Amino acid sequence: xxxxxxxxxxxxxxxxxxxxxxxxxxxxxxxxxxxxxxxxxxxxxxxxxxxxxxxxxxxxxxxxxxxxxxxxxxxxxxxxxxxxxxxxxxxxxxxxxxxxxxxxxxxxxxxxxxxxxxxxxxxxxxxxxxxxxxxxxxxxxxxxxxxxxxxxxxxxxxxxxxxxxxxxxxxxxxxxxxxxxxxxxxxxxxxxxxxxxxxxxxxxxxxxxxxxxxxxxxxxxxxxxxxxxxxxxxxxxxxxxxxxxxxxxxxxxxxxxxxxxxxxxxxxxxxxxxxxxxxxxxxxxxxxxxxxxxxxxxxxxxxxxxxxxxxxxxxxxxxxxxxxxxxxxxxxxxxxxxxxxxxxxxxxxxxxxxxxxxxxxxxxxxxxx
Numbered sequence: 069x070x071x072x073x074x075x076x077x078x079x080x081x082x083x084x085x086x087x088x089x090x091x092x093x094x095x096x097x098x099x100x101x102x103x104x105x106x107x108x109x110x111x112x113x114x115x116x117x118x119x120x121x122x123x124x125x126x127x128x129x130x131x132x133x134x135x136x137x138x139x140x141x142x143x144x145x146x147x148x149x150x151x152x153x154x155x156x157x158x159x160x161x162x163x164x165x166x167x168x169x170x171x172x173x174x175x176x177x178x179x180x181x182x183x184x185x186x187x188x189x190x191x192x193x194x195x196x197x198x199x200x201x202x203x204x205x206x207x208x209x210x211x212x213x214x215x216x217x218x219x220x221x222x223x224x225x226x227x228x229x230x231x232x233x234x235x236x237x238x239x240x241x242x243x244x245x246x247x248x249x250x251x252x253x254x255x256x257x258x259x260x261x262x263x264x265x266x267x268x269x270x271x272x273x274x275x276x277x278x279x280x281x282x283x284x285x286x287x288x289x290x291x292x293x294x295x296x297x298x299x300x301x302x303x304x305x306x307x308x309x310x311x312x313x314x315x316x317x318x319x320x321x322x323x324x325x326x327x328x329x330x331x332x333x334x335x336x337x338x339x340x341x342x343x344x345x346x347x348x349x350x351x352x353x354x355x356x357x358x359x360x361x362x363x364x365x366x367x368x369x370x371x372x373x374x375x376x377x378x379x380x381x382x383x384x385x386x387x388x389x390x391x392x393x394x395x396x397x398x399x400x401x402x403x404x405x406x407x408x409x410x411x412x413x414x415x416x417x418x419x420x421x422x423x424x425x426x427x428x429x430x431x432x433x434x435x436x437x
C-alpha cells in the first residue's frame with residue numbers, strides 16, 4: 069500500500085512496518101486450510117491459502133489457539149484423532165470452521181523430512197484437503213459421556229479378572245486347583261480358602277481380596293444399571309438391542325462410538341471398520357483372503373463376537389431360518405469361525421438400522437453370507 073506519512077528521516081522504516089502488518093493481516097484473511105497438531109501445552113498450527121501458499125506456521129498454547137481461530141475466516145481445519153480432538157473440533161465448529169478428524173496412519177504419508185510438531189501440522193494440513201481422505205465422525209459430549217461408563221466398566225472388569233486369577237494362583241501354591249470361569253470360582257473359592265492346607269495368615273489375606281472382588285462386582289453392576297437406563301431412554305439403542313447377539317451393552321457402545329453411520333457407504337465398510345472382514349493380499353487378479361484384519365475398535369469387536377457366541381449357543385435349540393443358517397455354518401466352518409461370521413452379519417444389520425432407520429426384519433438376517 070502507499071505510505072501517507074511525509075517523507076522525513078526514518079519514514080522509510082515506518083512505511084515498511086505498516087506494509088508488513090497490513091500484508092500479514094491480508095494473508096490471514098486468505099487462509100482456507102489449517103492443520104493443527106494437538107498437544108497438552110504447545111500446539112503447532114499450519115495454514116495455507118487456496119493456492120497452497122503457506123502463510124501461517126507457529127506454535128501456540130490451547131487458549132491462544134482458540135483466539136487465533138476466532139479471528140480467521142471459516143476454513144477447513146484438520147486434526148489427528150487423539151485425546152481432546154473431539155472437544156477441539158466441537159469448539160472450532162461452533163466458530164464456523166469445518167473441523168475434521170483423521171486417523172494418524174492416514175497422515176503419515178504426507179509428512180516431509182523428519183518428525184516434529186511443525187512437520188506434523190503441515191502434513192495434517194495437506195492430508196485434510198485430499199478428496200478421498202477418510203474422516204472420523206466427531207462425537208458429541210453426550211456420546212463421550214456414555215463411553216466414559218464403558219471405559220470405566222471395562223477397567224473394573226479387567227481388575228476383577230486379575231484378582232480372581234491371582235486368588236486362583238495363590239491357592240494353587242497350596243495344592244488347591246480351581247475350575248476356570250468366574251461363576252465356578254464363586255462356588256468353589258470359599259471352600260478352598262477354608263481348606264486345612266491353607267495357613268491362617270494366607271486365609272485372612274485371601275478373604276480381604278475376596279472383599280475387593282465383591283466391591284468390584286457392585287461397581288460393575290452400578291455401571292450396568294447406568295447403561296440400561298441409557299438404553300431405555302433411547303429408541304435407537306432399543307432397536308439395535310433387538311438384534312440376536314446384540315444386547316444392551318453392545319447397543320449402547322455402538323451408538324456412542326459410531327455417531328453418524330452414513331459416513332460408511334454400506335454395511336461391509338462398517339464391518340471392515342470393526343475389523344471383522346478377511347485380510348486381503350491379492351495380486352495379478354488372484355484374490356487371496358486371510359484372517360480377519362482386527363482393525364478399528366477392539367472393544368466393539370469383542371462385544372459383537374461374544375454376543376455372537378452366546379447367540380449361536382442359544383440357536384442350537386431353535387428351528388427358525390437364522391438358526392438353520394447358523395447350524396450349517398458351524399458344521400461347515402467350525403464354531404469359532406461361525407462366531408466371527410455371525411458378528412460380521414450383526415454388524416451389517418446394525419449399520420442398516422443406524423444409517424437407514426429401518427425396522428429390524430428377521431427374515432433378512434437368515435440370508436446366508
